[in-house]
Amino acid sequence: LPTIAIVGRPNVGKSTLFNRLVGKRLALVDDRPGVTRDRREGDASLLGLEFRVIDTAGYEDEDPDTLPGRMRAQTTAAVREADAALFLIDARAGVTPLDEEIGRWLRSETTPVILAANKAEGRAGESGLLEAWSLGLGEPIPMSAEHGEGVVDLFEHIRPHVEREEAREEEEYAEDENDRPLKLAIVGRPNAGKSTLINRILEEERLITGPEAGITRDSISIDWEWQAPDGRLRPVRLIDTAGMRKRAKVQDKLEKLSVADGRRAVEFAEVIVLLLDATLGLEAQDLRIADYVLQEGRALLIAINKWDVAENHSQLFQGISAALQDGLSQAPGVPLLSVSAMTGKGLDQLLEAAFKVREVWSRRVSTGQLNRWFEAAIERNPPPAPGGKRIKLRYITQVNTRPPSFVIFGNRLEMLPDSYLRYLTNGMRKELDFGAVPVRLQTRTSK
Numbered sequence: 001l002p003t004i005a006i007v008g009r010p011n012v013g014k015s016t017l018f019n020r021l022v023g024k025r026l027a028l029v030d031d032r033p034g035v036t037r038d039r040r041e042g043d044a045s046l047l048g049l050e051f052r053v054i055d056t057a058g059y060e061d062e063d064p065d066t067l068p069g070r071m072r073a074q075t076t077a078a079v080r081e082a083d084a085a086l087f088l089i090d091a092r093a094g095v096t097p098l099d100e101e102i103g104r105w106l107r108s109e110t111t112p113v114i115l116a117a118n119k120a121e122g123r124a125g126e127s128g129l130l131e132a133w134s135l136g137l138g139e140p141i142p143m144s145a146e147h148g149e150g151v152v153d154l155f156e157h158i159r160p161h162v163e164r165e166e167a168r169e170e171e172e173y174a175e176d177e178n179d180r181p182l183k184l185a186i187v188g189r190p191n192a193g194k195s196t197l198i199n200r201i202l203e204e205e206r207l208i209t210g211p212e213a214g215i216t217r218d219s220i221s222i223d224w225e226w227q228a229p230d231g232r233l234r235p236v237r238l239i240d241t242a243g244m245r246k247r248a249k250v251q252d253k254l255e256k257l258s259v260a261d262g263r264r265a266v267e268f269a270e271v272i273v274l275l276l277d278a279t280l281g282l283e284a285q286d287l288r289i290a291d292y293v294l295q296e297g298r299a300l301l302i303a304i305n306k307w308d309v310a311e312n313h314s315q316l317f318q319g320i321s322a323a324l325q326d327g328l329s330q331a332p333g334v335p336l337l338s339v340s341a342m343t344g345k346g347l348d349q350l351l352e353a354a355f356k357v358r359e360v361w362s363r364r365v366s367t368g369q370l371n372r373w374f375e376a377a378i379e380r381n382p383p384p385a386p387g388g389k390r391i392k393l394r395y396i397t398q399v400n401t402r403p404p405s406f407v408i409f410g411n412r413l414e415m416l417p418d419s420y421l422r423y424l425t426n427g428m429r430k431e432l433d434f435g436a437v438p439v440r441l442q443t444r445t446s447k
């Protein structure tokens with residue numbers, strides 16, 4: 001994960017900022033004696049941007065006027081390890097000799113530095129902010145950790161560092177993406193054929209290794225490898241379904257897959273297959289499950305089972321397809337397939353579609369491509385101008401994948417109607433090929 005180290009002399013507000021960034025998500029504080037004794041690290045979230053943050057406050061000595069060796073060594077290690085150092089000064093106090101010393105040291109390090117002048121709420125920090133330029137570390141960001149001010153500015157300065165590191169990590173990771181097990185869950189109403197489908201998949205001769213049933217604290221899963229039509233072996237992890245429980249002989253008191261059960265499966269899976277019964281068609285409960293899956297940001301596939309006993313195939317398929325268009329208007333075009341758990345028909349296509357949809361779900365669009373699309377979309381259909389003043393959309397950035405999540409920056413965004421956001425989301429689906437994968441779009445007003 002991209003890492004940001006917060007540095008600065010005592011009392012500039014490092015811990016306040018750390019707490020604000022990490023919130024309730026404070027990860028385990030490493031309290032092994034010795035080296036890392038005082039290290040505070042946590043998973044931060046800033047307007048959807050996710051990174052790891054290290055608070056170096058713990059390295060401080062009692063004497064606030066010196067930069068003692070111990071603090072220096074620990075802080076140096078944290079800064080070298082980080083993708084950027086967030087150097088905090090106190091805007092009200094201005095630049096002190098100790099700030100200058102830290103500034104000199106940071107300039108001699110290769111880690112990029114983001115300079116922020118904290119406690120700048122109101123006008124109190126104006127002169128300190130000007131002084132901060134003298135540190136030679138670029139433009140200081142005025143902010144208030146205590147009052148949550150300067151968040152957008154901070155976001156914009158941290159983002160490039162997080163993205164750079166993410167891109168690097170993704171490159172590393174992309175090489176073995178296909179070796180990462182596809183976490184798949186099959187949900188649906190009782191008797192849709194979930195158990196039959198799973199057993200069928202697991203019995204196919206193409207199944208080279210496994211299956212091995214694993215029971216972890218939170219879910220039950222089976223790992224196996226699917227031989228794709230191109231001959232490649234691709235790992236799959238089937239998660240928490242009633243069918244597996246029968247197989248894993250831990251059924252006992254557990255009932256058949258209920259909606260509540262399905263919820264748990266959804267939590268742990270990347271791709272969810274909603275299984276319908278061809279002899280019953282699409283019902284309200286199916287739509288509720290589908291809706292839940294999408295709300296949870298998971299990739300969804302819908303498979304019509306018992307195709308072997310279905311009648312009027314094309315009429316049936318079209319009917320269900322049309323009902324889905326109406327019923328799942330928030331994600332038009334969810335892939336719909338027909339299968340038979342009994343005969344094995346359509347299973348390869350189902351797995352192939354599952355791998356494909358995971359790829360889209362995990363995809364990152366380059367900032368350039370994203371903003372070219374964004375500008376064209378705005379030009380084609382400009383946002384409204386309530387009260388004669390146009391809403392300004394400045395730029396868009398992808399803050400996350402799995403599911404793909406975006407933030408739009410601009411002005412007067414609180415006035416932006418939902419219909420316009422839907423216009424943009426639909427555009428993304430079609431023109432950036434996100435298809436029916438759930439796409440999250442948020443807006444932030446920048447100053």
Ligand code: GDP
Pocket residue numbers: 188189190191192193194195196197242243256305306307308309339340341342343
């Ligand atoms: P679950 O409750 O979703 O796990 O459903 P089951 O797998 O227990 O299946 C319910 C019933 O549907 C059983 O009688 C299965 O034999 C039957 N069934 C499941 N899949 C198919 C299929 O593809 N074709 C046919 N004809 N019957 C199926």
